[in-house]
Amino acid sequence: MKNKIILVLVAVLIVLGGYIALRMYNKPHVNVAESDPDLVLFSQTLLEDFESDEISANTKYLEQIIQVTGKIQKLGTANGNGTITLNNGDSMGGIICHLSEKENKKMVSLREGQEIMVKGICTGYLMDVILINCVLVN
Amino acid sequence: MKTLKLTLLLVLFVGIAQGQEKFITKQGHISFFSHSPVEDIEADNNQVLSIVDISNGEIAVSLLIQSFIFEKSLMQEHFNENYMESHKYPKAIFRGKIQELGDLTEDNKTVNIEGELTIRGISKPIETTAEIKKMDDGIALKGSFLVEVKDYKIKIPSIVANNIAKTIKVSFELIHQPYN
DSSP states (O other), X not given: OHHHHHHHHHHHHHHHHHHHHHHHHTOOOOOTTXXXXXXXXXXXXXXXXXXXXXXXXXXXXXXXXXXXXXXXXXXXXXXXXXXXXXXXXXXXXXXXXXXXXXXXXXXGGOOTTOEEEEEEEEEEESSSEEEEEEEEOO | OHHHHHHHHHHHTGGGOSSSSEEEEEEEEEEEEEEOSSOXXXXXXXXXXXXXXXXXXXXXXXXXXXXXXXXXXXXXXXIIIIISOTTTOOEEEEEEEETTOOOOOSXXXXXXXXXXXXXXXXXXXXXXXXXXXXETTEEEEEEEEEEEGXXXXXXXXXXXXXTSOSEEEEEEEEEEEEOO
């Protein structure tokens, strides 16, 4: 009888452990649309931070959900998804926002020169600051 | 450090950014594939920066490690935090030269590319073939090459050693537009 109880307990533990492991293994990607931004700022501030000191900007911004406000310099597409380049001034670089698939249909309502608010994950700086999985805010 | 960065930028961009022979993309596609008996792992990066100069064949490609997207977010997390240490080494850079480029047509031409690939701050010579062709108003470069995990001192814990291949296949597709 006692052995049976232990056996059942062990079985329950194994199933539970397996379930938790599976849940961890299948952990979903961060949902940018439903997450609060870690940082809120103007596109120009973000760009200037990277242009002046890339290493400290990396520490500050990498992997963070960032909400930027800026002027649309260019609209485009990359691999079927929309891209928005934000640039207020006449700096060489800009902020390139790669939209998430769900946001693509909103591209038609955007115009160059318009000021918008975008939220996305910062992956770093090449010639421009890159934000991915972006969504438009309001 | 600042001087080094500036020099790098100069070599990478300004040096090859004059004239009409330069082509650029900021949204190139690079993916990698790891095959093992346990599982196949694949990740895509659609934010690759590449500049090619068809007058001398020089090419410079750079990408952000964190821009690689995996199907499983847990894999992406391990890739960035444990294997690539992307906070410490946010970029991978390739600098090289297309050998005997010659004239380009709208048909694919196979060329050899030789250069140096820097991952995690470690630079290794690399040689590969690629298909290059002229498009309406651009230059398309496509191909793949193999990378040895141990060349870049990437530490993979023995517990997952069987899940990750020792040799990773990297594929690239870079559609360049004229640089202005």
